[in-house]
Amino acid sequence: MQIIAQGWFAHQLSQSELILGIVGFSSAVPALIITRGLTLLWTAFLRQIDGDHPELRHVLAFVLAALTLGQHRASVARHRCGGAGRGQR
Numbered sequence: 001m002q003i004i005a006q007g008w009f010a011h012q013l014s015q016s017e018l019i020l021g022i023v024g025f026s027s028a029v030p031a032l033i034i035t036r037g038l039t040l041l042w043t044a045f046l047r048q049i050d051g052d053h054p055e056l057r058h059v060l061a062f063v064l065a066a067l068t069l070g071q072h073r074a075s076v077a078r079h080r081c082g083g084a085g086r087g088q089r
Helices: 002-014 017-052 056-080
Strands: none
Touching: 002 017, 017 056
């Protein structure tokens, strides 16, 4: 919401689509840099595991699956409660 507000504000001040595009692009740059950096670190970590302890890849896959399932269950529980906890009655 803040990114949209910043883009709207910049467009209102400048009346320029170019400035609007620059604001939108600059708001995405940090996410792109962080994502790329974490991807490189994760890849290096997996290569290290493959070289030293290949069996740890299975443990890692299990942990990631458990975390994903936990997120899914929490999401389902929120929906079953009818949105409780988000200001809805």
